[in-house]
Amino acid sequence: MDYSQVVRRHFSEPANLGPLEPRPGECLCRGAAGSVAAGAQVTIEAAVRESQVLRLAFRAFGCPHLIAACSRATELLAPGPVAGLAAFAPEALMAELGVPAEKLGSLLILQDALRNCFRDWDTTQPAEAR
Amino acid sequence: MTLYLDYAASTPVDPAVAAVMAAALADPELQGNPSAVHAPGRAAAARIEAARAQVAALIGARPAEILWTSGATEANNLAVLGAARFRASRGRHVVTSSTEHASVVGACRQLEREGFAVTWLDPDGDGLLDAQQVAAALRPDTTLVSIMAVNNETGVVQDVAAIGAVCRARGVLFHVDAVQAAGREPLDVGAQQIDLLSISGHKFYGPKGAGALFVNGRTLRRVEPLLHGGGQERGLRPGTLATHQLVGLGLAAELAGARLDADRRAQSALREALWAAIARVPGVLLNGHRARRACHILNVSVEGVEGESLLLALEALAVSSGAACGAASGEPSAVLRRLGRSDALAQASIRFSVGRATTAADIDAAAAAFVAGVAHLRRIAPAAA
Numbered sequence: 001m002d003y004s005q006v007v008r009r010h011f012s013e014p015a016n017l018g019p020l021e022p023r024p025g026e027c028l029c030r031g032a033a034g035s036v037a038a039g040a041q042v043t044i045e046a047a048v049r050e051s052q053v054l055r056l057a058f059r060a061f062g063c064p065h066l067i068a069a070c071s072r073a074t075e076l077l078a079p080g081p082v083a084g085l086a087a088f089a090p091e092a093l094m095a096e097l098g099v100p101a102e103k104l105g106s107l108l109i110l111q112d113a114l115r116n117c118f119r120d121w122d123t124t125q126p127a128e129a130r
Numbered sequence: 131m132t133l134y135l136d137y138a139a140s141t142p143v144d145p146a147v148a149a150v151m152a153a154a155l156a157d158p159e160l161q162g163n164p165s166a167v168h169a170p171g172r173a174a175a176a177r178i179e180a181a182r183a184q185v186a187a188l189i190g191a192r193p194a195e196i197l198w199t200s201g202a203t204e205a206n207n208l209a210v211l212g213a214a215r216f217r218a219s220r221g222r223h224v225v226t227s228s229t230e231h232a233s234v235v236g237a238c239r240q241l242e243r244e245g246f247a248v249t250w251l252d253p254d255g256d257g258l259l260d261a262q263q264v265a266a267a268l269r270p271d272t273t274l275v276s277i278m279a280v281n282n283e284t285g286v287v288q289d290v291a292a293i294g295a296v297c298r299a300r301g302v303l304f305h306v307d308a309v310q311a312a313g314r315e316p317l318d319v320g321a322q323q324i325d326l327l328s329i330s331g332h333k334f335y336g337p338k339g340a341g342a343l344f345v346n347g348r349t350l351r352r353v354e355p356l357l358h359g360g361g362q363e364r365g366l367r368p369g370t371l372a373t374h375q376l377v378g379l380g381l382a383a384e385l386a387g388a389r390l391d392a393d394r395r396a397q398s399a400l401r402e403a404l405w406a407a408i409a410r411v412p413g414v415l416l417n418g419h420r421a422r423r424a425c426h427i428l429n430v431s432v433e434g435v436e437g438e439s440l441l442l443a444l445e446a447l448a449v450s451s452g453a454a455c456g457a458a459s460g461e462p463s464a465v466l467r468r469l470g471r472s473d474a475l476a477q478a479s480i481r482f483s484v485g486r487a488t489t490a491a492d493i494d495a496a497a498a499a500f501v502a503g504v505a506h507l508r509r510i511a512p513a514a515a
Contacts (some may be wrong), residue, residue: 001438001442003442008169008442011439011442014510017509017510032512036434036474037472037473037474038434039473039474039477040436042512043512043513059436059510059511059512060510060511060512061434061436061510061512062436062439063436063439064347064438064439064442065439065511067439079440
């Protein structure tokens, strides 16, 4: 399998590896998706304050494209609005990273983990904290 | 610079073999068709017959029992299809194992499509077959048993002589895929009671595209050819013989025989050193029997890492993930699944294979790369993975 230079860089030196330690005033939200048995698993942690993701971290079990996509997504989505976690779509990343179409399934695991992280924030945070 | 540890997939051509092949290609006296009766043809034929004797000597056969093929895939197909089809009027049952090379599995699947029954024996968790398993699978209509000597993925060595004895006692032909064994394990078609045996030149420092099928004297005229044409190779494998390829294959076989003991000792020590170094990493599992293995192959599965990422993390090493023939599919190794490994562990497997040029320093470098690569992936993986 050929990998793009950007995939190789994120694979060798992934950005924003978890775990995150929340700082005062931040809430820590988590999302996970996939499984080792299924060949891909992603966990996402977001440090959120006032509806803003201040820091984002990941851990991933999967192919190099998935690891690179997780790493790049954490760079793109933090800092940023927490709604961005739910709105993430893998297609733009696939083009940027040169991910082949048959790997879309892996990147959907990342999408699920980000959505679950948003859902964790959405369901556990009182309205006044948003 | 990539460190080559994939000698089970292919070996580099021995310089002496390359030299004799180049000389044969350039020699104006060897340009005739080896089937021709004139002097240039006879000169080429003489060199080919010398090579036939060299190959025969490696496996304890007579030169007349060696048929040239394009490689092991053709040899395995000719053995399995040719022997089974020839005996179809006597019986249409074949016994093989579920961990054979794809070229034997594929030939047996073809027999199934032609209406033959095939019994697929499963090895135990160490990859071993018991001769009694083979005996129990034989039926009155069984005509052929095909079992490999050394598994190409795990390196596990089967007790070929015991299986040969069972087959001979029951009057069933015994084919051995000896592709990984030739030049690495002692082979004696007489003592091991083998009727058909396949080898491939590029697995023992000879050329690619050249192989051979041993067919014992009693079986020679009882194999149906796959190809039809001229009468070369007793009509069993028609086609103009490639003089330079076969001269190279012959010398490679002679060198493999001469170096067998020394190569085995050296490569076993290197393989053990590699295992000792990487077995210290938690969650590294040896695939296949601990002791009954060929000198050159070490196959491990790694817990908590994904196979494709493991290969990229080990990019400095030329190794195989499962079998080179099947890795392109991305599917977990069927051989390792048969040994009881999960999909994830079968996929996260690495086959290291050492060879004549491998050094102790190479083993140290490979072990260091492996330890670092696994640690890197485990840092990235979720805690529970």
